[in-house]
Amino acid sequence: MRATGLAGLELRRFGRGRLPRAALAALLLLPLLYGALYLWSFWDPYGHLDRIPVALVNEDKGARVPREKGGEGAGDGGTSGDRLAAGEELTGKLLDSKTFEWHRVDAAEARRGVEDGTYYLSLTLPADLSRRIASSGGDSPETGALQVRTNDANNYIVGQISRTVFSEIRAAASTEASRAFLDRIFVDFSDLHDATAKAASGADDLHSGIAKAEKGSKDLAEGLGESKAGSQRLSDGITALDQGSADLRTGSRQVADGTQLLADEVNGLAADVRPFLRDDGKSIGDTARLVADASHTVRENLDGLVKAAPVAATAAHTAAGDLAAVHTQRCEDPPVPDPAVCAPLEKAVTAAAEVARVADDVGALVKDEDGDLAALRTRLTVLQQRAEDLAEHAPTLGDDLESAVAKVNSLNAGAQRVAEGAGTLHTGLSTAKSGATALNTGVGELESGATGLDSGLHRLSDGSTTLADGLNDGVGRIPDYDEDDRDARTGVMADPVRLASSSLHAAPNYGTGFAPYFIPLSLWVGAMVAYMLMQPLNRRALAAGASARRTAFAGWLPVAAIGLLQVAALMSVLHWGLGLEMARPVATIGFLALVTCCFAAIVQWLNARFGAAGRILVLALLMLQLTSAGGTYPVRTSPGFFQALHPWLPMSYVVDALRRLITGGGSGPVWLGCAVLAAFTAGALALTAFTARRKQVWTLERLHPELSL
Numbered sequence: 026m027r028a029t030g031l032a033g034l035e036l037r038r039f040g041r042g043r044l045p046r047a048a049l050a051a052l053l054l055l056p057l058l059y060g061a062l063y064l065w066s067f068w069d070p071y072g073h074l075d076r077i078p079v080a081l082v083n084e085d086k087g088a089r090v091p092r093e094k095g096g097e098g099a100g101d102g103g104t105s106g107d108r109l110a111a112g113e114e115l116t117g118k119l120l121d122s123k124t125f126e127w128h129r130v131d132a133a134e135a136r137r138g139v140e141d142g143t144y145y146l147s148l149t150l151p152a153d154l155s156r157r158i159a160s161s162g163g164d165s166p167e168t169g170a171l172q173v174r175t176n177d178a179n180n181y182i183v184g185q186i187s188r189t190v191f192s193e194i195r196a197a198a199s200t201e202a203s204r205a206f207l208d209r210i211f212v213d214f215s216d217l218h219d220a221t222a223k224a225a226s227g228a229d230d231l232h233s234g235i236a237k238a239e240k241g242s243k244d245l246a247e248g249l250g251e252s253k254a255g256s257q258r259l260s261d262g263i264t265a266l267d268q269g270s271a272d273l274r275t276g277s278r279q280v281a282d283g284t285q286l287l288a289d290e291v292n293g294l295a296a297d298v299r300p301f302l303r304d305d306g307k308s309i310g311d312t313a314r315l316v317a318d319a320s321h322t323v324r325e326n327l328d329g330l331v332k333a334a335p336v337a338a339t340a341a342h343t344a345a346g347d348l349a350a351v352h353t354q355r356c357e358d359p360p361v362p363d364p365a366v367c368a369p370l371e372k373a374v375t376a377a378a379e380v381a382r383v384a385d386d387v388g389a390l391v392k393d394e395d396g397d398l399a400a401l402r403t404r405l406t407v408l409q410q411r412a413e414d415l416a417e418h419a420p421t422l423g424d425d426l427e428s429a430v431a432k433v434n435s436l437n438a439g440a441q442r443v444a445e446g447a448g449t450l451h452t453g454l455s456t457a458k459s460g461a462t463a464l465n466t467g468v469g470e471l472e473s474g475a476t477g478l479d480s481g482l483h484r485l486s487d488g489s490t491t492l493a494d495g496l497n498d499g500v501g502r503i504p505d506y507d508e509d510d511r512d513a514r515t516g517v518m519a520d521p522v523r524l525a526s527s528s529l530h531a532a533p534n535y536g537t538g539f540a541p542y543f544i545p546l547s548l549w550v551g552a553m554v555a556y557m558l559m560q561p562l563n564r565r566a567l568a569a570g571a572s573a574r575r576t577a578f579a580g581w582l583p584v585a586a587i588g589l590l591q592v593a594a595l596m597s598v599l600h601w602g603l604g605l606e607m608a609r610p611v612a613t614i615g616f617l618a619l620v621t622c623c624f625a626a627i628v629q630w631l632n633a634r635f636g637a638a639g640r641i642l643v644l645a646l647l648m649l650q651l652t653s654a655g656g657t658y659p660v661r662t663s664p665g666f667f668q669a670l671h672p673w674l675p676m677s678y679v680v681d682a683l684r685r686l687i688t689g690g691g692s693g694p695v696w697l698g699c700a701v702l703a704a705f706t707a708g709a710l711a712l713t714a715f716t717a718r719r720k721q722v723w724t725l726e727r728l729h730p731e732l733s734l
Contacts, residue, residue: 055554056591060540060547061598068536068603079125080135080147085112088155111158112150119148139176146175229497235486242478253469260461267458270451274444281437281444288437291430310420320409324402338384345377530689533606540605541683542656544595545620545676549650551591552624553643555584561633562717573718577710580717581629588621608689616686616695620679623702626709627675633716650676675705 087110120127128144138144149172352374356367532538562580596614599605607613631639631646653660653670654677660668671677682698685691 053587053590053594056547056551056595057598058547059550060543060595061603063543063547064536064540064599064605065603067539069534071535075123075126077125078138078144079127080130080138080144081116081119081127082130082132082135082147082149083112083116084132084152085110085150085154086152086156087112088159090159109155109159111155115150115154136174139174142176142178146173148173231489231492235489245478246476252471253465256461256465256469260458260465263454263458263461267451267454270447270454274447274451277440277444277447281440284433284437284440288433291433310415310417314413316415317409317413320405324405324409335388338381338388341377341381341384345374345381348374348377530608530685532688536603537605537687539656540599540687541680542654544599544617544683545624545654545679546647546651547595548588548591548617548621549624549628549647549676552584552588552621552628553640553647555587555625556628556632556643557640559583561629561639561713573714576717577629577633577713580633581626581710581713584625584629585622588625589618592617592621605687607687609686612695613683613686616682616699619699619702619706623675623706623709626706626713630709630713630716633713646674650674653677654680656680675702678702 087108090107090109116129120129128138130138132149135144135147135149139147151172154171352367352371356371560580562576592614596605596617600607600610627646628643631642633639635642649670653663653667653674655663655671660671660677678694678698678701681694685694
């Protein structure tokens with residue numbers, strides 16, 4: 026019979042009763058237990074973390090965020106700044122996130138629940154969380170800590186998952202804290218920009234003011250230079266005035282002394298004359314009137330006077346001589362002169378002598394004028410006028426004398442005051458001289474200072490220009506962010522490096538990622554169990570002496586056919602039952618057909634060659650393949666023994682190829698896997714044929730095997 030006929034006979038053997046048919050049905054569905062059931066159990070565990078009870082303890086007491094550096098209230102109970110309740114805010118976000126099945130409890134209940142398994146783990150927000158976060162804006166920043174407690178006795182994997190989840194929570198909390206801190210920094214940048222802008226404006230104003238001050242200082246220096254020359258002239262002038270005041274003091278003292286003598290003389294004469302003028306004012310007036318009349322008469326009779334003057338002078342002298350002779354005879358010669366006669370006679374002699382003298386004067390006058398009567402007449406007119414004036418003022422001569430004396434005394438008093446004032450003036454000018462000298466020295470120092478001030482202001486002007494330029498340049502360099510800019514920049518700086526995770530061929534869930542590992546496992550188990558129910562070598566063919574190749578194929582074809590049905594059943598359940606999506610579904614089914622044929626050939630040979638021990642070898646080979654295929658973790662994370670086995674076992678190539686077929690990717694590993702599986706299949710069938718040839722010879726070992734299962 027052909028190999029296909031022998032294979033058909035083997036399969037028809039399972040249709041002869043209920044139990045064989047049930048066994049065949051179980052054999053067809055067996056891969057579902059390893060493939061579909063396993064994958065179903067953890068198809069998407071991360072999508073159902075919200076079913077895991079986790080204790081959440083919020084002990085945070087809140088804090089105050091300081092509004093500016095050095096402010097109080099940074100978590101120390103102060104009242105300045107805004108209220109920060111990081112614990113409450115984070116608690117709300119966690120409850121809304123549905124990451125786990127959160128239970129808000131106290132610390133004691135959380136500790137007890139984690140211990141007895143009520144909660145898989147606990148997350149505690151410490152009492153000083155907000156204070157530590159708020160301290161980032163103070164002088165002593167501290168790091169906040171989230172406290173996670175796990176119990177691997179409850180579930181180790183949950184602990185691992187929680188560490189990943191809480192690392193993301195911690196990063197998110199740190200990012201939020203950093204955003205708040207950086208936002209304050211950017212606000213300070215804006216404040217600094219505004220303050221620098223004001224400072225730059227002030228520096229411009231300062232520069233303008235200093236420029237004006239520099240011009241003013243230059244003008245001041247020039248003015249003080251002129252003032253120095255003026256103060257020198259003033260000092261020289263005051264020195265000259267001081268010398269002049271000394272002379273004035275001396276001269277005024279001499280004048281005062283002279284006016285004092287004049288006043289003394291005038292007061293003495295006034296004392297003598299005052300009674301005469303007061304008592305004889307009328308007589309003086311009459312006499313003056315007489316003189317005026319006489320002057321008028323003489324002026325009227327001037328022509329006759331010219332002619333009679335010499336004769337009258339001679340007669341007057343003659344009369345005077347005669348009276349003198351009589352006086353000598355009567356009063357000087359006699360031994361006893363007669364007083365009654367001598368006194369009048371003496372007066373007459375005196376009068377005659379006076380008349381003679383007057384006559385001589387008149388004669389001399391006439392002679393001096395040399396007959397010029399016009400000049401004499403003019404003088405007589407003046408004499409007449411003066412005499413009339415005297416006659417007019419004679420009644421008031423006493424009062425005029427008193428007035429004159431008072432004026433002389435006033436003049437004397439004024440002269441004394443002038444002398445005293447001159448002394449005071451000299452003293453003051455001496456002081457002014459010293460002051461002028463000091464002023465001149467001070468103005469000189471001011472001039473030097475103003476020159477230095479001008480030089481300093483020039484340097485200050487250069488410095489203010491540099492300052493203004495620097496501040497204006499600084500305004501352009503200091504950023505000024507609005508709210509949108511701050512949000513964007515704080516977001517970047519708080520989380521400057523983000524993981525741009527992208528998968529070229531992403532698996533949508535945990536089950537899809539593990540399908541390439543569990544599918545070949547289930548097919549291997551299917552082939553392994555199939556050869557527990559079927560003979561690896563058809564006994565009829567062996568007994569009939571059929572060729573070894575036909576015998577090998579006859580034992581392989583039934584299990585390969587069952588394997589194909591297992592593939593169909595398994596992939597149907599995975600696709601339509603669990604939702605497994607394949608990038609290349611047709612290629613995946615075809616490849617799995619090759620896989621099940623290869624596994625059937627390998628299991629057949631082990632069972633055919635080693636008999637009952639072969640079943641144990643099949644199981645051992647399965648374990649070696651599972652541990653070295655890299656189906657869960659990369660094979661490079663495994664010990665060296667498994668890394669050495671990896672390239673020599675077929676399941677390694679099956680896992681790599683299925684990953685490309687299910688999730689996508691290059692087809693290189695698929696073609697390599699096909700080649701390896703074809704080689705293993707051909708090799709296993711060849712070894713099985715060789716074993717079949719040997720099995721056609723019966724030995725005692727075959728008749729009485731050492732081990733039978």
